[in-house]
Amino acid sequence: MSLLHLAVSLPFLGALLIPLIHYYNKRIHPGYFALLVPVAAAVLLLMSGQVSQSVKWMPRIGLNLDFRMDGISLLFCLLITVIGALVVFYSIHYLSSREQLGHFYTYLLLFMGAMLGVVLSDNVLSLYLFWELTSISSFLLIAFWHHKEKSLQGALKSMLITVFGGLMLLGGLLTLVSIAHTFSIREMVMQADVLQQSPLFTTAMVFILLAAFTKSAQFPFHIWLPDAMEAPTPVSAYLHSATMVKAGVYLIARFTPLFALSAQWIYIVTFIGAITLFWASFNAVKQQDLKGVLAYSTISQLGLMMTLLGVGGLGVYYNNQPVFYAAIAACVFHIFNHASFKGALFMVVGIIDHETGTRDLKKLSGLLQLMPVTFTAAIIGALSMAGVPPFNGFLSKEMFLTSMFDSKSGLFHGPSLVLLLSLVIIGSLLTFIYSVKLLKDLFFGGPPSVDKHVHEAPLLLLLSPLLMVTVVVFTGLFPNILTPMIDSAGQAILNKHVAPLHISHWHGVNPALVTTLLIFAAGTVLIFTYQQWAPIYSVQRPNWTFNYVYEKLLAAAESISYRLNNKVITAGIRSHLLLVFSALIVMTVVLLLQAPLNFGSWHLSEVRSFELILVVLILIATFMVIVAKSRLFSIIMLSAIGYAVGLFFVFFNAPDLALTQLTIETISTALFLMCFYHLPKLSRYEETMPFKLTNAVIAVGVGAVVTVIALMAYGHRFSPSITEYYIKHVYDLAHGKNMVNVILVDFRGFDTLFESTVLGIAGIGIYTLIKLRDSKEVNHEQTKK
Amino acid sequence: MTIIVVIALIVVVVSMFGFLYRAVKGPSVADRVVALDALGISLMAVIALFSILLNTTHYISIMMLLAILSFLGTVSFAKFMDKGEIIEYDRHHRQ
Numbered sequence: 005m006s007l008l009h010l011a012v013s014l015p016f017l018g019a020l021l022i023p024l025i026h027y028y029n030k031r032i033h034p035g036y037f038a039l040l041v042p043v044a045a046a047v048l049l050l051m052s053g054q055v056s057q058s059v060k061w062m063p064r065i066g067l068n069l070d071f072r073m074d075g076i077s078l079l080f081c082l083l084i085t086v087i088g089a090l091v092v093f094y095s096i097h098y099l100s101s102r103e104q105l106g107h108f109y110t111y112l113l114l115f116m117g118a119m120l121g122v123v124l125s126d127n128v129l130s131l132y133l134f135w136e137l138t139s140i141s142s143f144l145l146i147a148f149w150h151h152k153e154k155s156l157q158g159a160l161k162s163m164l165i166t167v168f169g170g171l172m173l174l175g176g177l178l179t180l181v182s183i184a185h186t187f188s189i190r191e192m193v194m195q196a197d198v199l200q201q202s203p204l205f206t207t208a209m210v211f212i213l214l215a216a217f218t219k220s221a222q223f224p225f226h227i228w229l230p231d232a233m234e235a236p237t238p239v240s241a242y243l244h245s246a247t248m249v250k251a252g253v254y255l256i257a258r259f260t261p262l263f264a265l266s267a268q269w270i271y272i273v274t275f276i277g278a279i280t281l282f283w284a285s286f287n288a289v290k291q292q293d294l295k296g297v298l299a300y301s302t303i304s305q306l307g308l309m310m311t312l313l314g315v316g317g318l319g320v321y322y323n324n325q326p327v328f329y330a331a332i333a334a335c336v337f338h339i340f341n342h343a344s345f346k347g348a349l350f351m352v353v354g355i356i357d358h359e360t361g362t363r364d365l366k367k368l369s370g371l372l373q374l375m376p377v378t379f380t381a382a383i384i385g386a387l388s389m390a391g392v393p394p395f396n397g398f399l400s401k402e403m404f405l406t407s408m409f410d411s412k413s414g415l416f417h418g419p420s421l422v423l424l425l426s427l428v429i430i431g432s433l434l435t436f437i438y439s440v441k442l443l444k445d446l447f448f449g450g451p452p453s454v455d456k457h458v459h460e461a462p463l464l465l466l467l468s469p470l471l472m473v474t475v476v477v478f479t480g481l482f483p484n485i486l487t488p489m490i491d492s493a494g495q496a497i498l499n500k501h502v503a504p505l506h507i508s509h510w511h512g513v514n515p516a517l518v519t520t521l522l523i524f525a526a527g528t529v530l531i532f533t534y535q536q537w538a539p540i541y542s543v544q545r546p547n548w549t550f551n552y553v554y555e556k557l558l559a560a561a562e563s564i565s566y567r568l569n570n571k572v573i574t575a576g577i578r579s580h581l582l583l584v585f586s587a588l589i590v591m592t593v594v595l596l597l598q599a600p601l602n603f604g605s606w607h608l609s610e611v612r613s614f615e616l617i618l619v620v621l622i623l624i625a626t627f628m629v630i631v632a633k634s635r636l637f638s639i640i641m642l643s644a645i646g647y648a649v650g651l652f653f654v655f656f657n658a659p660d661l662a663l664t665q666l667t668i669e670t671i672s673t674a675l676f677l678m679c680f681y682h683l684p685k686l687s688r689y690e691e692t693m694p695f696k697l698t699n700a701v702i703a704v705g706v707g708a709v710v711t712v713i714a715l716m717a718y719g720h721r722f723s724p725s726i727t728e729y730y731i732k733h734v735y736d737l738a739h740g741k742n743m744v745n746v747i748l749v750d751f752r753g754f755d756t757l758f759e760s761t762v763l764g765i766a767g768i769g770i771y772t773l774i775k776l777r778d779s780k781e782v783n784h785e786q787t788k789k
Numbered sequence: 790m791t792i793i794v795v796i797a798l799i800v801v802v803v804s805m806f807g808f809l810y811r812a813v814k815g816p817s818v819a820d821r822v823v824a825l826d827a828l829g830i831s832l833m834a835v836i837a838l839f840s841i842l843l844n845t846t847h848y849i850s851i852m853m854l855l856a857i858l859s860f861l862g863t864v865s866f867a868k869f870m871d872k873g874e875i876i877e878y879d880r881h882h883r884q
Contacts, residue, residue, distance in 0.1 A: 659847040
């Protein structure tokens with residue numbers, strides 16, 4: 005047990021204890037106890053240093069809790085614990101005490117522990133385990149208000165999409181394990197060159213990309229994130245802006261030194277990121293719901309990080325050219341920045357929702373005079389998001405544009421570079437538009453059209469967002485205090501040493517600065533002319549969205565399985581038998597065709613005339629059973645077959661069998677007759693069995709197949725019979741002369757025991773069936789009376 | 790000796806085919822039941838002849854059993870045709 009393990013297990017411990025504490029102590033808000041957990045975990049994580057620790061869990065299958073702390077893990081751990089603490093503090097004042105607080109903090113701490121596990125795991129199996137745990141706890145948190153239909157739908161949607169991605173992750177990781185023969189990510193990265201030669205490399209890459217893209221809400225899997233906004237706002241702030249959605253980014257970053265050796269990886273990550281950036285910021289502009297704007301904005305910022313990671317992968321591809329390291333540094337810096345300003349913005353939106361009772365942008369306006377402190381936090385967050393100096397968003401946006409312009413290399417040239425640049429520049433322009441438009445719509449204009457008396461929120465609720473925007477301003481003004489962290493994270497991502505970074509506000513007139521200025525100018529013009537160009541959003545037809553595709557897919561899956569079920573699982577036993585027998589025929593024929601038909605060598609005995617006669621007799625009787633017009637006649641023919649079989653036993657020297665066969669045949673004929681008698685009058689009409697071609701074909705097929713197998717089996721005898729032993733020892737070991745009986749009760753008495761049991765069970769069963777029906781009838785009659 | 794037994798067997802089998810024809814064709818159920826009864830008895834004959842041929846006494850019990858069964862079977866068929874059931878036991882004593 006090391007500090008790392010202690011830090012990861014703390015939230016789980018808290019998740020266990022907090023409902024208990026809440027149950028016995030209702031006076032103190034459980035959030036205060038929950039607050040201790042991230043604070044303690046942060047302290048422990050900072051104390052642990054860069055180490056790797058292992059705790060054996062299931063070594064036989066390779067599942068161990070191997071935790072490793074490096075730059076990128078440390079960055080994520082700090083985000084998780086520090087923002088976690090702020091969110092817990094915020095939620096103490098946000099959630100009313102009538103809510104199920106014990107549940108809320110259990111889910112939240114469960115999520116926190118899972119997320120810490122994801123970013124610290126070096127073992128792929130424990131990584132997957134914690135990854136799925138984040139999906140499940142996120143599902144629970146989104147559906148926290150489970151009485152609301154939309155919460156449930158949003159939770160289900162995010163669950164389906166992220167668990168799909170999670171399973172892809174498992175596939176990808178196991179593929180990697182099978183190539184690299186190790187469960188450690190670090191060891192996989194060390195043999196990256198070897199792994200790249202493997203034919204399974206691409207498979208693993210596609211799986212891991214799918215996992216990362218679904219978790220980080222990349223195009224076209226982004227549709228779950230806007231629907232997850234039905235969660236309580238602290239959850240949205242924590243999970244859906246700062247931590248969980250960055251797990252995909254973390255995964256891409258973690259596997260960059262392994263996969264960025266292939267050009268496909270770089271292309272896919274860069275372009276999916278750029279498309280997401282463009283598409284989500286395009287959609288963010290039209291949202292009418294405050295959290296909708298922030299959800300799409302989160303998606304687009306995640307796209308930005310992906311793009312940076314893709315371009316930063318060039319550093320691995322071209323083996324350490326410092327110019328590409330700038331992209332990785334920008335990505336790390338932006339992960340930090342985005343977490344700070346987006347968390348603050350979500351909390352601000354939560355406060356506005358709390359104080360006005362609505363999140364609808366149409367109803368809200370002119371909050372500047374009513375909520376000045378909230379406005380301050382919002383303007384800092386939104387301007388940082390838009391990339392306006394002097395906030396930290398400006399710096400990372402500058403670095404982003406710079407590395408995009410620098411990305412002209414062998415992989416990005418000509419049309420692909422133009423496409424990439426146009427996507428990211430238009431995306432940045434749209435980002436500026438929705439950020440500033442959000443401020444304009446919220447805080448300026450006439451008074452809000454809401455019923456509540458709007459006033460400033462309490463200070464304790466405002467504390468968390470204010471702390472976060474302080475970080476935004478501070479790191480915006482003094483970005484270089486972050487450079488040690490960024491450098492160590494960048495080294496961890498690229499898995500090599502890099503030159504230290506220096507972030508400066510002013511680095512001369514360059515293409516990035518010119519572009520930024522152009523974006524500000526064009527964005528300002530476009531915001532004021534929004535009413536003129538808004539109609540382009542109505543061009544998109546409602547059934548062209550990915551939500552529509554998702555719903556259609558779900559409906560199709562449901563209706564196809566429903567129809568398949570209705571088709572195959574019918575009430576008729578006839579169709580089931582048809583399936584079973586056809587499967588038997590098809591499988592046997594396929595098996596028989598795989599090897600040439602080989603009947604082996606037969607040791608046939610001489611055919612005697614009376615056997616032939618008996619065979620003819622049985623054939624006739626069998627034929628009569630099938631074509632018989634009356635049931636009674638079928639029964640008689642069946643018993644004729646039974647007696648003929650008894651005669652066969654006589655011919656083949658089996659007196660005991662013959663005795664039993666004759667008796668049993670008589671009894672079963674009597675039973676058949678009894679059944680016949682009890683047939684209802686209506687269905688007792690007599691007619692020949694109707695001829696059905698499929699039935700005939702299948703019957704003939706089964707007969708033929710079994711015949712062929714019997715003939716083949718007869719020709720191949722691999723070991724001598726055990727009969728000789730019985731013949732030899734029937735008297736000296738068992739003191740009997742009747743060998744059949746000795747086998748039944750002595751040599752193999754167990755079979756007899758259980759066959760007797762079967763008989764007993766059948767008897768009891770019959771008795772019960774008759775008796776139970778009787779008593780029911782009696783009851784029925786009694787109630788009648 | 791063997792030849793006589795074989796001839797006897799052939800004769801019995803031919804007669805069995807005759808009974809079988811009646812059992813298949815027989816216009817009424819009674820015809821079939823009688824044919825079946827006779828089949829059972831000829832079966833006993835076949836087994837008897839056969840045990841002579843195989844020179845064994847192990848089949849005598851089968852012949853006895855067949856005699857009983859064939860009698861029982863015929864009686865139950867007869868009763869079935871007469872009363873429509875074999876064991877007369879009205880569970881509910883309804884009249």
